[in-house]
Amino acid sequence: MKTSLPSHKLLAHKFIRAFVLCLPLYALAACDNKTSEFLDDIWDGDEDAVCEEDFTSVDFKQIAYWSISDEETLDDIDFTKLTHVIYNKIGVESDGDLILPTGDDLDEFEELIDTAHNSGIYAMASIGNASDSAFNSIAGNTTALNNFINNVENLIKDYDLDGIDINWQFPTTDAEGDLFEDLVKEVSDLATDQGVLFSYVVDSGEDDDATDQGVQEDALGYPDFVNVMALNTTDNDDLHSSLEDAQDAITYWTNRCVVKNKIVLAIPVYSQGDAVLDFNDIVSDDLDNACVDEAINVEGPNGNTYDNINYNGIVTVIAKTEYAQTNAGGVILNAINQDYVEDTDYSLLNTMYLQSIYQSNAICD
Structure with missing residues (x-):
């Protein structure tokens, strides 16, 4: 399971990493600044969390x-x-x-x-x-x-x-x-x-x-x-x-x-661009629109026609679902x-x- 290390362990881990960089005696003077930078980052929360490997099962x-x-x-x-x-x-x-x-x-x-x-x-x-x-x-x-x-x-x-x-x-x-x-x-x-x-x-x-x-x-x-x-x-x-x-x-x-x-x-079921249209409206206008992410001359339910409509079509929904199955x-x-x-x-x-x-x-x- 991925979890953050306890804060005291994370602090110790990063302090040691900073200190090891400065082990040579001739570098101890420069080390003070490096260690301070690491500690400042730790206290400010700027360092990325350290995650354990995720072994949890997925119920998709x-x-x-x-x-x-x-x-x-x-x-x-x-x-x-x-x-x-x-x-x-x-x-x-x-x-x-x-x-x-x-x-x-x-x-x-x-x-x-x-x-x-x-x-x-x-x-x-x-x-x-x-x-x-x-x-x-x-x-x-x-x-x-x-x-x-x-x-x-x-x-x-x-x-x-x-x-x-x-x-x-x-x-x-x-x-x-x-x-x-x-x-x-x-x-x-x-x-x-x-x-x-x-x-x-x-x-x-x-x-x-x-x-x-x-x-x-x-x-x-x-x-x-x-x-x-x-x-x-x-x-x-x-x-x-x-x-x-x-x-x-x-x-x-x-x-x-x-x-x-x-x-x-x-996953969105609507468009952006010239108008916010339901996927249903976009495909009802032209079935070919289902297989792309951009369409032109789309007639909306109000009778107006719109260009520059972009949305998630079938191909993108397949790709997103497939990516989610792994990640x-x-x-x-x-x-x-x-x-x-x-x-x-x-x-x-x-x-x-x-x-x-x-x-x-x-x-x-």
């Missing part, structure tokens, strides 16, 4: 977020091709109250859970808002935090959930990192008591300083898995969420000593209700599933 996860949409999608999705589905998402107030779906939306939430259980997979719910201000308030107030935990417990019991996902996007400072750790510890304890799963979202680590501060080492010990939102990243090319971006994200978290089985790679513990579609469902051959869910059982989707060959 095929997960998807599902959101209530204008079109009914529950009957069109083959949930047996997943291991987990996560309802995205339940809102939260700064006092710890949850904002549950109502009316028809509540009916669909309950139907999703029933459908998942009937398909033999885990049904989880994600909790979060577009802004992280509520989580900051909750984690910084004991009364709000206790109220939040009680409400999450009731949510699990009332709807027979198999797990909770915390969608705090994203803590980025030391102060937020402390609050994030406090929150996820309490949710982790609750999940353990209730016998359910616990996950949370993390970013790609593209801004590694911010991510280092926001998700601190102790916080990484609490979840069963982390959903790595390698989405909208363009650090290596002009395409959003490219294969290389995904590889870099997995490498970042591996270097943070997160074991492979805990790393779940997020991570699973993949997750960010919004399965945006997938193309008219023909299974052109579905990203089906593509991800086939690769997970080592059968490639050959529609693009």
Whole structure:
């Protein structure tokens, strides 16, 4: 298993390394400065963590977020091709109250859970808002935090959930990192008591300083898995969420000593560029669009035509899933209700599933 060395052992290891460099007597004067540099780096946390070799087994996860949409999608999705589905998402107030779906939306939430259980997979719910201000308030107030935990417990019991996902996007400072750790510890304890799963979202680590501060080492010990939102990243090319971006994200978290089985790679089911379109809309316009990552003259559902659309097509989803099979513990579609469902051959869910059982989707060959 990959873990960081205890801090006192890490300190000793690095001090010895610094000292050995300076053993020759004639170099002892210069050694003082070198040793000081190493110690400064250690205290500042600038040195990379030392990870043990990862011998943990991998239970490869095929997960998807599902959101209530204008079109009914529950009957069109083959949930047996997943291991987990996560309802995205339940809102939260700064006092710890949850904002549950109502009316028809509540009916669909309950139907999703029933459908998942009937398909033999885990049904989880994600909790979060577009802004992280509520989580900051909750984690910084004991009364709000206790109220939040009680409400999450009731949510699990009332709807027979198999797990909770915390969608705090994203803590980025030391102060937020402390609050994030406090929150996820309490949710982790609750999940353990209730016998359910616990996950949370993390970013790609593209801004590694911010991510280092926001998700601190102790916080990484609490979840069963982390959903790595390698989405909208363009650090290596002009395409959003490219294969290389995904590889870099997995490498970042591996270097943070997160074991492979805990790393779940997020795959987008939407475009960037001139418009944010569902994969379903892109492929409905032209089936050939399913096999590439860029398309032009794409007519959206509003009747407008867009150029410069880029997204993850079937070939890239195969490559990402294949890479995750070797280097991570699973993949997750960010919004399965945006997938193309008219023909299974052109579905990203089906593509991800086939690769997970080592059968490639050959529609693009």
